[in-house]
Amino acid sequence: MxxxxxxxxxxxxLGNKRQRALxxxxxxxxxxxxxxxxxxxxxxxxxxxxxxxxxxxxxxxPQKKVKDTERDFTLFYVKRSKTSGGKGPLWSLGRSQFSxxxxxxxxxxxxxxxxxxxxxxxxxxxxxxxFINPYGGKKKAQxxxxxxxxxxxxxxGISSHVVVTERANQARDHILKKDLIGFDGxxxxxxxGMFSELLHGVIGRTQQEAGISExxxxxxxxxxxxxIGIIPxxxxxxxxxxxxxxxDPVTSALHIVIGDSQPLDVCSVHHRSTLARYSVSLVGYGxxxxxxxxxxxxxxxxxLRYDYSGCLVYLCNRSYQGxxxxxxVDSQITSPRDNSRCLSGCKVCSESTERLFHRSESCSSLxxxxxxxxxxxxxxxxxxxEGRFRCVYLTCMSSSCPRSPKGxxxxxxxxxxxxxxxxxxxxxxxGFLTYLHRHTTTQDQFDLPFVEVHxxxxxxxxxxxxxxxxxxxxxxxxxxxxxxxxxxPETAREGDExxxxxxxxxxxxxxQRDQGIKEDGRKKRDYLCGLCSNKQSAASVWNCDGxxxxxxxxxxxxxxxxxxxxxxxxxxxAGSGKYREGxxxxxxxxxxxx
Ligand SMILES: CCCCCCCCCCCCC/C=C/[C@@H](O)[C@H](COP(=O)(O)O)NC(=O)CCCCCCCCCCCCCCC
Ligand SMILES: Nc1ncnc2c1ncn2[C@@H]1O[C@H](COP(=O)(O)OP(=O)(O)O)[C@@H](O)[C@H]1O
Ligand SMILES: [Ca+2]
Numbered sequence: 001m002x003x004x005x006x007x008x009x010x011x012x013x014l015g016n017k018r019q020r021a022l023x024x025x026x027x028x029x030x031x032x033x034x035x036x037x038x039x040x041x042x043x044x045x046x047x048x049x050x051x052x053x054x055x056x057x058x059x060x061x062p063q064k065k066v067k068d069t070e071r072d073f074t075l076f077y078v079k080r081s082k083t084s085g086g087k088g089p090l091w092s093l094g095r096s097q098f099s100x101x102x103x104x105x106x107x108x109x110x111x112x113x114x115x116x117x118x119x120x121x122x123x124x125x126x127x128x129x130x131f132i133n134p135y136g137g138k139k140k141a142q143x144x145x146x147x148x149x150x151x152x153x154x155x156x157g158i159s160s161h162v163v164v165t166e167r168a169n170q171a172r173d174h175i176l177k178k179d180l181i182g183f184d185g186x187x188x189x190x191x192x193g194m195f196s197e198l199l200h201g202v203i204g205r206t207q208q209e210a211g212i213s214e215x216x217x218x219x220x221x222x223x224x225x226x227x228i229g230i231i232p233x234x235x236x237x238x239x240x241x242x243x244x245x246x247x248d249p250v251t252s253a254l255h256i257v258i259g260d261s262q263p264l265d266v267c268s269v270h271h272r273s274t275l276a277r278y279s280v281s282l283v284g285y286g287x288x289x290x291x292x293x294x295x296x297x298x299x300x301x302x303x304l305r306y307d308y309s310g311c312l313v314y315l316c317n318r319s320y321q322g323x324x325x326x327x328x329v330d331s332q333i334t335s336p337r338d339n340s341r342c343l344s345g346c347k348v349c350s351e352s353t354e355r356l357f358h359r360s361e362s363c364s365s366l367x368x369x370x371x372x373x374x375x376x377x378x379x380x381x382x383x384x385x386e387g388r389f390r391c392v393y394l395t396c397m398s399s400s401c402p403r404s405p406k407g408x409x410x411x412x413x414x415x416x417x418x419x420x421x422x423x424x425x426x427x428x429x430x431g432f433l434t435y436l437h438r439h440t441t442t443q444d445q446f447d448l449p450f451v452e453v454h455x456x457x458x459x460x461x462x463x464x465x466x467x468x469x470x471x472x473x474x475x476x477x478x479x480x481x482x483x484x485x486x487x488x489p490e491t492a493r494e495g496d497e498x499x500x501x502x503x504x505x506x507x508x509x510x511x512q513r514d515q516g517i518k519e520d521g522r523k524k525r526d527y528l529c530g531l532c533s534n535k536q537s538a539a540s541v542w543n544c545d546g547x548x549x550x551x552x553x554x555x556x557x558x559x560x561x562x563x564x565x566x567x568x569x570x571x572x573x574a575g576s577g578k579y580r581e582g583x584x585x586x587x588x589x590x591x592x593x594x
Contacts, residue, residue: 009024021109028044028050050077051078052076052155054110055072055073055106056070060154061151071100073100073109073110076093076094076155088244091248091254125259127158127161127182128159131171132145133171133190133233136194136234142189144249145233148249149249169197171198185256191546192234192238196277203278205226209222217268228565230252231253232252233249234303236303236306238282242400243262245571255567262565264563265413269544269554271549271551279394282544282545283395283554284393285393286319286424287390288393288543290318290541291310292309292548293540293541294313314429319388319390320463320539321463323385323463325382325385328455331454334348334413335411337444342397346415352415357561389425390426393408393543394422396412396419405440406442407439408422409422415561416560419556420455422451465552539552
């Protein structure tokens with residue numbers, strides 16, 4: 001977006017090298033000059049990626065140090081370094097100290113750069129509400145925030161109100177109930193569970209204010225204005241990884257500082273006519289539900305609990321009988337098997353913005369018409385599949401994470417208003433292992449005879465209730481679930497200490513927790529006996545972004561671009577050196593392309 005903007009040029013020094021510095025339009029660049037005044041190398045930084053400009057020689061890490069030399073100024077900006085394996089680049093804080101010929105010129109540079117920042121980056125956050133889960137992942141969230149994130153926020157002039165959580169669902173309740181005036185975003189330092197709390201808080205609050213009932217499965221939900229930021233400090237960090245490309249606290253903090261904005265599809269999950277939960281990454285039954293239920297018993301293992309439980313559950317070799325119905329999107333137009341990748345500035349997603357929010361003006365393309373939103377009432381379009389499945393799951397995005405760098409559905413889009421439905425039919429153990437293993441390699445995990453994948457707008461699931469586990473109370477007991485974790489929004493919202501995934505377990509310190517683990521021993525044996533028995537009729541549970549939902553029947557619907565994150569999607573290698581304007585600059589819902 002080119003505006004009439006400041007232009008300034010002068011000669012400056014960077015160490016003992018003479019440079020020509022140029023601020024023009026939305027870029028600041030400096031070019032090293034040789035003795036004959038010929039250009040050598042140029043470094044160019046878009047103003048949108050400048051973090052701060054300060055007088056003097058300034059360092060912020062490991063501690064802030066300012067040497068107020070009167071002809072110097074320090075520029076802080078986003079610097080990228082490459083990663084391998086299709087991940088996004090790592091961002092770090094670049095720092096260059098410039099020396100000007102005079103104090104006057106230094107002051108002019110600082111003033112002009114700050115004006116350029118104000119002009120080009122009007123949507124950067126100024127005040128943030130930060131929730132830290134001290135128990136997530138490897139329990140390093142507080143340390144990560146204070147040592148690496150807070151100094152960056154301070155440098156960028158962002159003031160933050162920090163809440164270290166003392167119980168599960170505190171962050172969600174805070175967002176639902178407290179005064180949020182003046183905050184430009186909410187941030188979680190933790191894992192996918194903490195993100196989910198913020199997601200529920202932000203969506204719930206927005207619907208409350210708009211007078212929309214979240215329980216109505218056909219309600220057109222109000223998109224949320226308050227941005228969500230994630231500083232990864234959890235076990236899976238899937239939402240961060242899939243929207244930023246890496247799980248690195250500094251990279252994420254810089255995306256927040258520069259006010260990046262990435263819209264995200266959200267799936268609402270209803271049980272009968274009650275909202276059970278929202279999900280962005282995984283609504284899965286069978287294998288992933290069992291892994292989650294099992295892993296809750298091994299929380300003390302930290303992130304490794306998933307691998308351990310994955311092996312146990314794999315060995316149990318279970319499958320489940322059920323009916324899956326879905327509302328497909330025309331596979332000629334967009335397909336989970338088209339080998340595309342949703343990258344920063346994704347065209348499919350930006351076209352979807354038009355379709356989702358400006359329908360009346362431009363729903364002319366075939367793509368737009370086919371994806372035309374919210375016509376789920378057309379019963380005739382539903383496709384029904386019945387069978388015995390190892391697992392079934394729906395994901396609104398690729399769900400890539402460090403465990404699976406290409407994710408559950410590598411070609412899924414972050415913000416196209418659709419989700420990918422994966423059906424893995426019962427197969428022999430080796431076949432299922434091949435399928436799982438392909439999540440970690442470049443081989444196509446959908447190219448197996450027992451796997452189906454469909455791009456959908458909505459899905460309904462009905463699994464046979466277990467012989468012994470057909471009532472919810474028994475399920476709750478056998479999976480050791482607390483009321484709030486069941487996703488009953490009423491119970492969950494009111495449930496304080498008792499509610500949530502870690503519930504009382506995580507809040508117990510040392511001894512108490514060990515005691516709890518021993519008491520769990522008996523239940524665990526019972527659970528595994530049940531899990532591994534040949535009784536193929538017992539039920540699994542739903543894994544909804546890491547939260548257990550013990551229902552046999554659910555219905556899911558994708559809400560295109562319902563929330564916005566401080567992120568920009570995954571930058572590809574070519575894009576790493578290429579800069580684009582932070583798309584928050586564009587008011588309303590739109591993308592800018594590089
Ligand atoms: C043989 C290797 C198989 C590797 C299979 C990797 C599949 C990874 C898919 C990851 C999907 C992630 C979706 C996100 C879910 C999160 O919301 C959610 C909550 O995260 P949080 O605790 O950070 O808050 N995380 C989860 O539910 C964790 C799911 C992870 C499943 C890992 C399964 C590992 C399976 C290992 C099987 C090994 C079989 C070996 C047999 C000899
Ligand atoms: N202070 C707390 N005590 C107990 N549980 C908490 C607390 N704060 C947050 N939680 C809950 O802990 C769960 C897991 O947190 P998360 O940060 O996602 O870590 P992980 O990735 O290791 O699962 C979340 O569902 C959240 O609701
Ligand atoms: Ca999507």
